[in-house]
Amino acid sequence: MRSTQIQVQDHxxxxxxxxxFRQVEVDLPDPGPGQVLVRNTWTSVDPGLxxxxxxxxxxxxxxxxxxxxPMDGILTVGEVVASRAEGFAEGDTVWHSFGWRSHAIVxxxxxxxxxxxxxxxxxxxxTPPQWYLGPLGAMGLTAYSGLAVANALDGGERVWVSAAAGAVGALATQIAVQLGHRVIASAGTAAKVAWLREVGVEAAVDYRTEPIGEALARVAPDGIDVYFDNVGGDHLEAALDAMRMFGRVAMCGSVSDYESTPSGPSxxxxxxxxxxxxxxxxxxxxFDLLEEMQAKVGGWLREGKIHYQESVYDGLDQxxxxxxxxxxxxxxxxxxxRL
Structure with missing residues (x-):
């Protein structure tokens, strides 16, 4: 069996x-005892990469x-092609962590x-299989657990979510709305802001057209209780200014620093x-919150209360x-x- 892989060529x-990156073909052995051969059908692309x-x-x-x-530790959905493991049969749809390749021994x-x-x-x-890489998988778990660690699952507060049209941000925003929070969302284009307004937020702002601190002061003059931080940098600084007493910040990511020199709040x-x-x-x-999250978010998805967006690229080479x-x-x- 031959497997096509994407490998890192240079940091x-x-x-x-x-x-x-480079694309290569490698030989895979037959699955041994306790192993399965999976043909990957969907693979995830995440900021943390x-x-x-x-x-x-x-x-x-x-x-x-x-x-x-091989780039191990990337979540992927695929179909079992051959199995020597109890509980896994040919044709089963599975998830695993060996993405950015066509086939994997797991x-x-x-x-x-x-x-x-x-x-x-x-x-x-x-359930579409790719949902398990999105709202019903690690992405959904990240959004839900971020609200959990900020003690924000009870609703009734003002919550700001940054990068709110991104994968985790869009879901955290909508979960917060469904929980009964008054949600402020920020994103970087007019189209993303328009979409956020459609999903029930109290206010949505474009940080590229208005300084984020000024925008936050305008739409939340009385402050915020919870900040779900996907950006860091000037967004975190603005959040600290806007926070009410005893406010909480769930620090999920700092995408503003991923490709530039980190800049902390002053x-x-x-x-x-x-x-x-x-x-x-x-x-x-x-991980202990996975089943709870899947039950709640899965229900909201199927009832049309949460809207899930995808940007799909066809072919491993993409x-x-x-x-x-x-x-x-x-x-x-x-x-x-999509492979």
Missing amino acids: PSGVVGPEH RLRLRRHAPAGYFTAFPLGQ DATADAMNGVGTLRVLDTRD NLFLVTAKHLTLSGFRGSLH APAALADMLAGLTVGKTLV
């Missing part, structure tokens, strides 16, 4: 481009991708990505002055371009590659 020092394209990933995060090796019981990437059979009877003492709580988190470390476009803010919702 980019600035903007990511297709030139930093940019951190793993550094020579050294941030301490405590997933490891950096080695040069010239150990059925090996823990991957704190459980969220461990091989699992998926129920696709009334007003960090407000954390002390306002008795704020800043909670960093990773969805994969809250994965590097999809990543570059996503990091540049050119995609909407979950970015996926």
Whole structure:
């Protein structure tokens, strides 16, 4: 069996481009005892991949991708082609963590990505399989657990979500709306802002046409209680200014720093002055919330209360371009590659 893979050719020092990757073909062995052979059909493209394209990933995060090796730790959906593992049969739709390749040999019981990437059979009877890479998978778990760590699952507060038309942001925004919060959302184009207004937010702002601090003061003059941070930098600084006493920040990502020199907020003492709580988190470390999230979010999706958007690129060779476009803010919702 031959498998086509995308491998990292060079660690980019600035903007990511297709030139930093290469496509190769490798031989795969037959599956051994406890293993399955999977033909991948959908693979994920996530902002966090940019951190793993550094020579050294941030301490405590997933490891950096080695040069010239398979890119393990990328969530993927596929079909079992052959199985020597109990509980997995030919034709099953599964998820696993060996993406950005056409085929993979997967150990059925090996823990991957704190459980969220461990091989699992998926129920696709009334669910498109790629949803398990989006709202019903790690993306949904990240959005839901971010609100959980900020103690914001009860509703009734004012919540700001940044990068709110992105994969995690769009879902966190809509979950917050469904929970009964008054939600402020920010994004980087007029089209994204228009879409956010359609999904029930109290206000949506374009940070490219108005300084984010001024926009936040205009739409939330009385302040905010919770900030779901996907951006960092000037957005986090604006949030600290706008926070009410005892406010909470769920620090999900810092996309403003992924391809440039990091810049922290200049007003960090407000954390002390306002008795704020800043909670960093990773969805994969809250695997215990997966079934709860899938039940709630799955219900809202099927009832049409949550709208899921995808930016789909066709062909494995398009994965590097999809990543570059996503990091540049050119995609909407979950970015996926269909194999």
